[in-house]
Ligand SMILES: [Zn+2]
């Protein structure tokens with residue numbers, strides 16, 4: 321008799337049952353798949369397995385294994401919390417993308433000192449290295465067991481389970497309701513860290529009790545944990561809300577309301593630079609630029625279907641002269657009505673309308689997040705109206721355009737998804753298939769790798785989503801290209817074909833950056849606030865050492881300004897070190913320092929953001945260097 325063991329390279333080998341323990345230990349398995357099903361390691365090792373079974377070791381380094389590993393740490397955390405604070409009730413504790421959490425019911429929030437205590441206790445539990453033991457209990461018995469301990473959340477969960485029997489995991493006296501599997505022993509945990517505490521409603525329901533969620537993470541090695549913690553520090557340093565304050569770029573104000581952004585002069589200047597670039601490039605790419613109102617009659621949103629399908633994201637209508645008006649959640653209907661303003665022929669197509677259109681959408685206050693999730697934002701929106709035979713070429717152009725734009729901002733790696741026909745859809749299967757094939761072809765022709773999200777499209781058409789990878793290797797959803805069979809129908813859009821008959825155009829919605837607010841937030845974190853020269857609100861700061869140098873400093877500034885650059889002089893009676901420090905905190909690209917030598921030689925020395933010094937340069941020579949750098953958008 322032999323057992324079939326699947327190896328990590330995909331091959332399999334037949335082994336005698338008595339070798340199983342050795343084999344699993346040799347790869348350092350933490351769990352196993354038995355005939356495809358995830359199971360605990362220990363029972364399999366002691367032979368509680370059918371000899372006809374196919375066994376696959378699960379190691380902690382795999383995504384699946386890491387989930388088991390981290391979830392086991394969440395049990396250990398709950399164990400430690402109840403040891404230290406016996407009055408605390410436990411709720412749930414899953415593993416999540418970069419770690420795990422556990423929700424606790426406790427009146428006072430956990431403090432930083434509490435977390436330290438809990439970590440210490442967890443280390444003790446891990447040192448003991450007790451086994452995680454799986455137990456099966458009758459569900460009714462289990463309800464009694466947890467009711468007896470006052471664990472009302474577990475009772476609530478158990479009341480909703482349909483099975484008669486439920487499983488538990490116990491280590492060193494701490495028992496938790498759990499499907500498993502788990503690590504064989506607590507001692508297998510090598511590196512963990514508790515990260516933060518946040519309020520979380522039980523079951524995510526704002527009407528239920530607010531619990532305390534402790535977040536933590538765990539890794540297989542101490543080095544991996546260290547790298548991850550350093551990454552978190554960098555994420556904190558680059559938080560766009562923090563940088564937004566430090567660099568005086570934007571703010572939000574309670575007197576105005578949540579999710580509404582105030583762009584300060586420096587932020588507004590960057591935004592204007594992005595908008596100028598965006599408009600210029602759209603004109604080059606044969607788009608027509610539009611402006612449309614912020615409100616429209618409610619009837620328009622009925623025609624577009626927003627009232628029926630999008631109302632949870634829309635604000636209440638307002639009454640104007642007895643007619644209901646609505647703040648716009650999207651720009652599309654306006655562009656459609658501009659299209660419909662006169663008759664269109666097949667020769668007019670494609671028509672490309674673009675607008676930096678500000679829209680308002682309701683978001684729950686709990687999900688609002690800095691610039692990334694707001695209630696009022698400006699989409700870099702465009703709608704392309706074309707014939708069916710033009711879809712592929714248009715999508716290809718949009719893809720080229722998108723990549724050009726994203727690369728200009730330093731994003732060179734993407735993750736692309738093509739979403740296809742869902743179960744509920746409008747239009748014919750044939751038109752869906754033709755459009756989807758056109759999207760696929762356009763991606764293939766551009767040599768872009770993508771994954772298909774089968775059935776993941778909106779009900780009105782297939783789409784392409786592009787996520788961009790930032791400097792910290794995080795992905796952000798920004799660009800979308802969406803085919804729409806629905807709106808042309810709803811608004812009865814037509815064009816006269818070469819056959820003289822009326823046809824429906826295809827509508828493509830697309831946004832390259834998504835929204836200016838969100839894109840700006842991503843950009844701010846991507847650059848860590850150190851904007852490239854073409855975007856930097858202040859491109860050079862001219863610093864004088866003494867007031868003897870004011871005249872030359874002013875001349876340098878004036879000449880830079882005349883060349884279309886954005887300099888600023890600092891002629892305050894302050895120490896040069898202080899001036900340098902202040903400008904460095906503001907992440908200004910070039911510091912031009914003017915002292916006796918510079919003034920006498922009519923030359924400048926330049927200090928870069930990274931502290932390097934360059935020069936001396938003639939004034940015109942350096943202005944030309946800056947101008948080229950701005951032109952190249954480096
Ligand atoms: Zn568990």
Ligand SMILES: [Zn+2]
Pocket residue numbers: 650651652703829830
């Ligand atoms: Zn649209």
